[in-house]
Amino acid sequence: MRPILIKSVKMPGEDDPVDIRLHHGLIAEIAPEIHCSEAERIDGSGLTVMPPFAEAHIHLDTAFCADEMENQSGTLDEGIAIWQKLRPRLTESLVQEKAERVLGKMLTEGVQSFRVMVDVSGGQLTAMRALVQMREAGRELFDLQLIAFPQNGICSGDDGIRHMKEALEIGADGISAVPHLEETRKKGSDSIKQCFDLAVSEDATVHIFADETDESDSRFTEQVAKVAQRYGWENRTAVSHANAMEYASETDMVKLLEALISSGIHLVTCPTVNSVMNGRTRTSPKGRGIMRVKELMKANIPVACAHDDYRSPFYPLGTGSLLKSANLLVHLGQLTAKEELQKVMAMIGPVPRKLMGLSETSIAEGEHANLILLEGEAPEEWIGHAQAPRYVFRRGRILSYTPQVTSELKMTVPKTADIIEI
Template identity: 30%
Template sequence: MSGNTPCDLRLGRVRLTDGSVVDVDIRDGRVAAVTLSGPGPATAAGATEVLDLDGYILLPAPAEPHAHLDKALTADVFVNPTGDLMGAIEVWRSNRPDLTVAEIADRAEAAVRINLAHGITAIRTHIDVSEMVGTTSAEALMAVRDRVGHLIDIQIAGLVSTPSVGDSGRANRRALVDTLELGIDVVGGCPHLEDDPAPSIVAALEDAARFGRPVDLHMDETLDPGVLDLVDLARLVIDSGFEGRVTASHCVSLGVQPAEVQREVAALTAEAGVAVIALPQTNLFLQARGVTVSPARGLTPVDTLREAGVAVAAGADNLQDPFNTMGRGDPLETAALMVMVGHMTPAEAYDSVSNTARTVMGLEPVGYEAGSPAEFLAVRAGSLREAIASAPADRVVVHRGRVVSRTVATVEQPD
């Protein structure tokens, strides 16, 4: 039977990951009660709204910890001539000065709604920041946040262009400061593309301390084993006392190091409290182009990092742009890749795109107990494994205790 306390929303007859079938009562944006379902359809007693979710499994809502919404949905317009990272960077840099706030905002909102329909209720997007583009992308994404912030939480990270330090980088760094003053949420950057990575890491930590923001840097997005700036990042974080507020995205080159080096770097990363975001889709697309014998997967060593105590989330990264012409904005696609490429269990893989992703983003984790944030994804599936494998279209998305998206698919087949 459902709880006796009045509630705003009841998710009735929904299956949990342990197989139990329950009614979940939600009040004021949080779980109020979870009780075993009785026989028959879900009842409306005491509930303002009831959804009978017989046949669905209820999951903590996914979060997207690493997106590029200002680039999204441009793959048919800006064509990557080489298919690799530098080809994507060059075609993007040559075209981005022509992009307007309105054009970026419209594409970004479309991308947000794609993610939302697939179950994502929080997203961190990196945006281009440079002397050339100024605050254009920041203004666009802040406009999007104003439009849809009641449906999904949006964090904005300033991805400052290189160079970002020294005399030649002063204007780009000033542009980043301008976006921080405008109100973006996270300090970003790409140290491995700098001539001297360490000073750019120092600058990022200094800006973060000055503005009271976390840091999320693109790190070591290369298969070159001679590049391993994650070590400098971890040491500088420890020296600065910034532990627990820094994220390293990609960390591709760590995956091509000898096992002992991987373990040493993983231990140092854990000591620094640096979280890592694995990005299998884009790195599979960009890395090892032209390598015909045993091409690397371009994935950071997930198991080694997790064994050392590093929080490892997973994200989709780019959505149909020059950096990844594929992608569906679906966290179940990312989770499936973490099973197939990262060799995680389905439960581990889903956690990497949900609660671990939320933790990396500084958000409260989601559970089934009373008091938990009511951030849920209900999928028409009998188990978590089936949900990840099949990625059913039928989904219900709950954010802050209310339904913000629902998709119902119809299949018609002749006899």
């Protein structure tokens, strides 16, 4: 394999640019000046090198279903109803086609690790079988984790535990629960316990959807934290959404923070989907639709930022860009201080990687050459512009290249009050 030499690229937090030589899938050398006549040269001027991003919560089976049926109310309930109608139409080839389109786009956006939520309701394992095949076939390009997700619940009519166990048998990495969608609060609590019982018996990861509601008294996230700690499963547990905490009283919020700090479980916020879906049934003033990230950040509770849906019955848009998700999170969470912006960048890189149990990555000699080159030198630029990486490398090879976007102004900006005739 021909070496690649990246010239004059910035390292995060460093003042002086460096050269980086990639060879045999590894970072072979980092130095102020490297000469390698046989290498393919890449100009890194104006770019910053960093490890690739990680997506902690994405749905591939529902992708592009927005093209088939419209969610006119924009609510979670209508989204679920539409998905119930469309799910039986899935075939393995259709799921793989959807996944190929979404993963391909997200790879160009610098994402190389994905935790995928796969609906197994009704015992339909079509999507899981298709994605297990893709996980094995695509290891050279990406890391894929598959979570068996019981959209119809565990205790309210559908045998979610049996379906998730079957999914684990064919290759799922983890299981889930949706306690806020169960018929009663008791069934919601029971579903959490049953989920952990199965996880411990099958040695599976737990990633629960909780409190994706505007009901201020929905407190399943706190329960998950306590149960995870009781089972000794806190390092393998995550909770997505947790929007209800936005409306929680200060007393309840203190209790939740104490449980989260004590357990150390990870949270995942999905700003794009939840900001447009939550609050639909409330009168003004409405919340911002996301968990209280600023308070969680101050308490050093690990939170990842995820893309979630992609043109699905739950969300008709989708860019595949975690930087754009981070951009929205900065606005919704009012996270504009320099330190906060740095932490938001970690929410799409190191934090989700740890959540997924992946090894830490760094830009150092001897490390795997999985890299991205972003325009700019600081989080304000990366998040503010939210541009796709100029280059994406996987195992020392160029995986993606996005040309620099430039604009040419055809009129002169006036400096005085002269009238411009158009």
